[in-house]
Amino acid sequence: xxxxxxxxxxxxxxxxxxxxxxxxxxxxxxxxxxxxxxxxxxxxxxxxxxxxxxxxxxxxxxxxxxxxxxxxxxxxxxxxxxxxxxxxxxxxxxxxxxxxxxxxxxxxxxxxxxxxxxxxxxxxxxxxxxxxxxxxxxxxxxxxxxxxxxxxxxxxxxxxxxxxxxxxxxxxxxxxxxxxxxxxxxxxxxxxxxxxxxxxxxxxxxxxxxxxxxxxxxxxxxxxxxxxxx
Amino acid sequence: xxxxxxxxxxxxxxxxxxxxxxxxxxxxxxxxxxxxxxxxxxxxxxxxxxxxxxxxxxxxxxxxxxxxxxxxxxxxxxxxxxxxxxxxxxxxxxxxxxxxxxxxxxxxxxxxxxxxxxxxxxxxxxxxxxxxxxxxxxxxxxxxxxxxxxxxxxxxxxxxxxxxxxxxxxxxxxxxxxxxxxxxxxxxxxxxxx
Ligand SMILES: [Zn+2]
Numbered sequence: 340x341x342x343x344x345x346x347x348x349x350x351x352x353x354x355x356x357x358x359x360x361x362x363x364x365x366x367x368x369x370x371x372x373x374x375x376x377x378x379x380x381x382x383x384x385x386x387x388x389x390x391x392x393x394x395x396x397x398x399x400x401x402x403x404x405x406x407x408x409x410x411x412x413x414x415x416x417x418x419x420x421x422x423x424x425x426x427x428x429x430x431x432x433x434x435x436x437x438x439x440x441x442x443x444x445x446x447x448x449x450x451x452x453x454x455x456x457x458x459x460x461x462x463x464x465x466x467x468x469x470x471x472x473x474x475x476x477x478x479x480x481x482x483x484x485x486x487x488x489x490x491x492x493x494x495x496x497x498x499x500x501x502x503x504x505x506x507x508x509x510x511x512x513x514x515x516x517x518x519x520x521x522x523x524x525x526x527x528x529x530x531x532x533x534x535x536x537x538x539x540x541x542x543x544x545x546x547x548x549x550x551x552x553x554x555x556x557x558x559x560x561x562x563x564x565x566x567x568x569x
Numbered sequence: 570x571x572x573x574x575x576x577x578x579x580x581x582x583x584x585x586x587x588x589x590x591x592x593x594x595x596x597x598x599x600x601x602x603x604x605x606x607x608x609x610x611x612x613x614x615x616x617x618x619x620x621x622x623x624x625x626x627x628x629x630x631x632x633x634x635x636x637x638x639x640x641x642x643x644x645x646x647x648x649x650x651x652x653x654x655x656x657x658x659x660x661x662x663x664x665x666x667x668x669x670x671x672x673x674x675x676x677x678x679x680x681x682x683x684x685x686x687x688x689x690x691x692x693x694x695x696x697x698x699x700x701x702x703x704x705x706x707x708x709x710x711x712x713x714x715x716x717x718x719x720x721x722x723x724x725x726x727x728x729x730x731x732x733x734x735x736x737x738x739x740x741x742x743x744x745x746x747x748x749x750x751x752x753x754x755x756x757x758x759x760x761x762x763x
Binding site: 350351352354355358360361385386389390392393394395396397399400401402403404406407408410411414415418 | 596599603604607608611612617620621624625628629632633692695696697699700703714715717718719721722723724726739740742743746749750
């Protein structure tokens with residue numbers, strides 16, 4: 340069905356020749372070929388005329404309505420708001436930044452230096468356990484935090500268990516950041532009324548009170564938090 | 570400062586001026602491209618409402634990409650590359666009936682005497698025929714005709730924005746042009762006009 344191949348390779352370059360977008364070498368090649376080839380001269384004429392007709396045709400089309408621009412601006416505003424929400428929350432970018440921010444938050448609540456050094460030794464293990472693949476999947480409704488990808492699973496070590504109810508509108512990423520910053524993980528949930536159980540490894544200097552205090556500093560994410568016991 | 574302030578600024582400088590959050594510069598960028606992108610989208614999807622929806626998507630993607638654009642390609646190539654991807658998605662939404670345009674045989678063959686002077690009428694009829702002939706090409710062919718003949722993009726640029734080899738661009742433009750010629754000749758457009 341396709342038309343036959345052109346006789347000369349130069350014929351294929353004619354639209355570019357007309358547009359003056361060929362390299363000077365190719366342009367030279369086409370120009371000298373055109374001096375002797377009647378077929379390509381005719382093809383050049385056709386290409387030129389057809390381009391003129393197409394330009395005339397398309398230029399006659401109306402442009403988009405001004406409403407398109409207002410729609411665009413509205414959507415950009417929405418994007419900015421979404422981005423603004425993200426930017427005010429801890430985000431994870433690089434592995435190192437994750438480690439750093441996790442430790443900054445530890446020092447902010449003035450945990451004993453001894454704990455910090457223990458954690459520095461154990462940081463790789465801690466991070467690995469955070470990024471570990473979820474296990475113990477349970478049948479859960481759509482839109483749960485579990486499905487949005489927060490790592491959870493059964494902790495290998497005994498832990499403090501804290502039950503948390505997150506604010507309904509809280510986004511997954513800041514929640515994930517908060518749980519991670521506190522060195523915990525989600526080990527169960529959500530219940531039907533949206534409560535999660537967080538597990539924190541038991542270690543000297545880490546009290547349930549300090550965790551609850553930290554959670555309490557994030558009312559934009561945490562609606563309720565209470566100790567379930569070890 | 571209004572949009573005309575940006576008239577003599579290059580695409581790249583205009584793009585840079587949009588950052589960090591210069592709405593006037595972005596508006597100027599939009600004005601510079603709205604018609605071109607819209608016309609391109611009309612060629613591909615042949616539906617004004619859909620083309621306008623996609624235009625908004627394209628320019629939103631441009632806005633989002635402002636911080637990551639590295640200048641590795643021309644601004645126009647980058648924007649039309651985005652438009653190409655969005656147009657391909659958009660095409661999936663329209664039915665084949667809408668996509669095919671009006672059958673060429675439905676076009677009124679004889680000029681209407683009240684349309685004005687003969688020359689003008691002929692030109693308009695040729696424009697109408699050309700438009701219909703384009704719409705009867707496959708989406709790939711009318712897209713490349715638009716890029717090469719209307720936008721005047723170079724083959725390497727078209728290759729980059731469509732993600733196909735330069736040789737494919739060459740043959741596709743050639744075949745699309747032959748197809749257009751055939752259709753137009755079939756409808757009585759004389760060799761000397763073409
Ligand atoms: Zn030749």
